[in-house]
Amino acid sequence: MxxxxxxxxxxxxxxxxxxxxxxxxxxxxxxxxxxxxxxxxxxxxxxxxxxxxxxxxxxxxxxxxxxxxxxxxxxxxxxxxxxxxxxxxxxxxxxxxxxxxxxxxxxxxxxxxxxxxxxxxxxxxxxxxxxxxxxxxxxxxxxxxxxxxxxxxxxxxxxxxxxxxxxxxxxxxxxxxxxxxxxxxxxxxxxxxxxxxTLRLIRLGQVETLLGWLTENEWFDAKESVVLDARGTVEFAKDLAQFANGSAGGLLLIGAKTSKDEGGVETLSKLCPLDKNPKSPQPVARLAQSLRDIATSHIYPLPEGLQIEVVDTSKGQVICAHIPKQAKNVKPFIVTGEAVFGKIKNTFFSIPVRTHDGNVPVSSREIYALLAGRMIRLQDRDAGKEG
Known part of the structure; x- marks a missing residue:
């Protein structure tokens, strides 16, 4: 003005x-x-x-x-x-x-x-x-x-x-x-x-205002960096899919550290800008595109509204992945591939689910229940269309 x-x-x-x-x-x-x-x-x-x-x-x-x-x-x-x-x-x-x-x-x-x-x-x-x-x-x-x-x-x-x-x-x-x-x-x-x-503050570049009190929870996680080898690729896809399979969606902040207190609570504690990290595998904008490609290749279906964006802060650049809350009728979100001897084997798949401050794999019995439930929902939907 x-x-x-x-x-x-x-x-x-x-x-x-x-x-x-x-x-x-x-x-x-x-x-x-x-x-x-x-x-x-x-x-x-x-x-x-x-x-x-x-x-x-x-x-x-x-x-x-x-x-x-x-x-x-x-x-x-x-x-x-x-x-x-x-x-x-x-x-x-x-x-x-x-x-x-x-x-x-x-x-x-x-x-x-x-x-x-x-x-x-x-x-x-x-x-x-x-x-x-x-x-x-x-x-x-x-x-x-x-x-x-x-x-x-x-x-x-x-x-x-x-x-x-x-x-x-x-x-x-x-x-x-x-x-x-x-x-x-x-x-x-x-x-x-x-x-x-929290997403609004991150997009405004005000990540520092969250340091010291924003804790990892069912919708927030932080990683210092991402390694784009076979294991890192699959783990990143799981990090996104766990939020998509959860009840609230989620935010994954890449370029930040957490610290654990005596009670085991992980709190956002430090920014580690990717453009100043010698271990970062690519320029930040290119890394963000690589992460989008990983999501497209390894998560099925691709979560609706998924955004992976570069954020400028006063300390440097970080990446924020935003996964909106997903509709029940599109779950579960499946991650294809697993790292075996340094290579990705696409014959494997997993369905990670977010807990309070981490992700856990779903057991074979739970996988069957999830898939069976989805089949029933699809059948009900198709029956409704025919009626």
Missing amino acids: NLEVQEDGRNKSHTYGTIWAGEAELFAFRNFGYPDNELEIGMISPEAMQVHFGDIISAFTKKIPDLNLTVGDPAEWPEFSTWRESPTMSLTLGFNEEDIWFTFDWINGQPPTVTFSIPFAQAVPESEVRQRSERILLRHGMKLLSMEEYDEYKFHTWSIQAACIKDQRLSDAKDCAQLLTIAAHSIVWPDELSRAE
Whole structure:
């Protein structure tokens, strides 16, 4: 979004103007004559919710680069003289709507921060609110800096300050504020990410926000790399088919490590970008295509909606394989081939099924039950067509 700053006027105490995006007025602002050059911004329009805070900073610094030199009068405020010799520009953007309140703050040369004012219920312990807040902020590309309690008009409030890891939009911060409010009030809070939200974060390149707390489960697994020999080829096909045969579909992240805690739980702990891994067999884009070819050649039927894509992160490139939840009438998904003495023998087949944090082969008796069940479903379908 291309922003334009229109300066409407100045006097000794403040500068005032408007920010435009094309013909849409987004903000009106005024700058008081304070040493930190704080800008008060209001009149937020619906279009402004999609504006990135970085664009606002850029628009101001390009349009009014001398803003910090033109407000205030040293004759009237001599204490400002030192500041005027070493000016520091800062911006403050406040948002207040339907009991949601937060501010963006930026000081030249420092990362932007966001401060949320969140009402809370005292029944939720501070340690629990802090833990919940850290996770919510990480999901939205922010890192918790501080959390302080204060009372305002007989309401208990948390002031939660966070540093921006990525450029924020007003809508991002509003969504985050809503979740923080829910977390601060809920005695029982479902803090686990859904598969859809995890996929969204991965596709946005925000894999680092998942480190330290996303655990391997029935729909998520991580691998440091893939070896394209006979064994590695078949194992990768099994990794995909296990999710397709499961109840929820799944995500396979290639280019990341997990760590096991004392209880045996595997948690995503480190990124191992494939483009910086000397053991990676091919350039990342070509590797992704090779993995698609493996899925096509060794899984029957091919899972509906399967996507294998390259994802750019701040550390480098990883690959994400997404297997949507599959309909019952197309299961089971069979992996053809097995590695025997370094070669793939296509006379073998298997039906892997995902457990909580791993896959297990289906026994011959279970295979018969699965295939018999599918035959019965097909017969019922055909009988319905004939009727």
